[in-house]
């Protein structure tokens with residue numbers, strides 16, 4: 001199938017200026033953190049060292065998503081052609097139970113899994129960074145933490161967006177002693193751009209991690225502060241949870257597309273399998289579209305998205321707690337059955353899609369404030385990290401005396417199978433709450449390789465839109481030869497099966513074509529920015545194109 005295509009979007013993608021570097025680069029949600037990563041590489045550190053330093057810097061500069069009290073995933077493509085995937089996702093506390101967010105009638109209690117101490121899973125970020133450093137770090141752990149310690153102690157001038165996000169959460173911060181102390185100005189006035197933001201307790205916690213490693217977070221003074229905070233607010237995390245938390249090296253998912261291979265996270269990230277299905281179905285269909293802006297392409301990709309998200313909701317969850325049919329979900333014959341129900345003329349309503357049939361499987365979803373960064377070094381190592389507290393500033397609870405925020409990742413479980421979470425995602429048994437289990441995620445750190453060398457390092461923030469935004473950005477480069485900035489600037493769309501709506505970015509869709517898609521059965525909803533992608537593209541001449549999503553105010557650095 002080759003479609004010439006009628007344009008649907010208004011986009012300026014010609015000759016967008018893109019940062020270029022020749023040896024090493026970082027793209028992240030914060031220009032200061034990106035520069036820290038690059039400084040580490042200039043001192044002789046590799047991409048893994050840089051990623052660790054960026055992670056801790058983001059915990060200081062981007063408290064709404066960067067974190068010590070959250071979790072995430074790291075995908076590495078090593079210079080020798082091998083790859084690794086590190087899962088430092090949070091786990092449900094030992095005392096957690098399936099109905100913990102339901103009332104006596106079995107209905108989900110609004111906000112209970114989102115706001116306050118009960119919303120937190122056991123944090124994985126510090127353990128994850130320690131593990132990554134033990135396995136592949138080159139510079140000393142002390143040196144990787146030092147920039148974050150200094151930033152927290154000396155403070156930094158807030159950008160307008162940082163001030164605004166702190167002000168927007170003021171009412172919630174006022175509910176919790178630590179958060180009010182750390183994030184509301186002592187005179188109660190609003191934060192302004194240029195205010196210097198210092199975090200002394202956070203600096204002390206970072207110093208303990210710097211000198212004691214894992215024990216600086218999961219034991220001693222930091223752990224005591226965390227447990228006291230839990231006791232104060234009726235949360236479930238206790239010392240045993242901290243003692244038992246372990247991040248895990250997993251086998252990456254690899255999926256071929258044309259002449260490249262995508263290296264991605266396996267469960268409990270749904271991103272790898274869903275992007276894998278989308279890529280495979282697109283290639284298997286033989287469909288090719290002259291223009292990335294056509295009605296035909298938008299319609300077709302949406303049909304693929306809704307089918308894959310139906311599978312996500314049905315089959316995916318923590319594979320340590322119940323098998324997930326990953327092999328079957330990526331199988332050619334299975335994907336052919338999914339493609340066979342697709343019409344080129346008419347949107348298939350979500351009620352008629354359901355999941356595909358996999359013998360012997362009954363059934364079985366997850367969030368917007370997250371942060372992604374991409375790193376490449378001069379030796380050819382590449383690292384993609386996505387990390388989160390889930391919602392903006394997570395549970396809004398900062399640990400008194402330790403200065404860091406706790407996640408509200410428990411909302412990424414199916415609190416009540418079949419009931420939508422804060423992103424409207426539904427899920428099933430595979431993602432029900434159980435003690436020690438990891439909640440399903442949409443985070444999709446992805447490295448595209450050609451001949452085992454990194455070509456694109458990408459990922460996003462934005463709940464379930466992470467998956468579709470990462471996929472579309474990669475396709476823009478692979479199929480339409482856009483540069484990294486053009487690929488990120490191009491308008492996005494998103495469908496996640498339920499709710500049965502096609503989200504398009506505001507004012508990007510031509511009104512006539514809006515009508516055409518509507519007559520094809522799409523319910524179109526305009527949305528503000530759909531996700532924020534941070535991407536590096538190593539062009540054929542070896543030049544590293546680096547782009548931070550123009551929908552945010554992140555930045556790139558490199559040399």
Ligand code: GLY
Pocket residue numbers: 366367368370388389390391409412440441442443463464
């Ligand atoms: N909390 C966002 C995600 O893991 O997908």
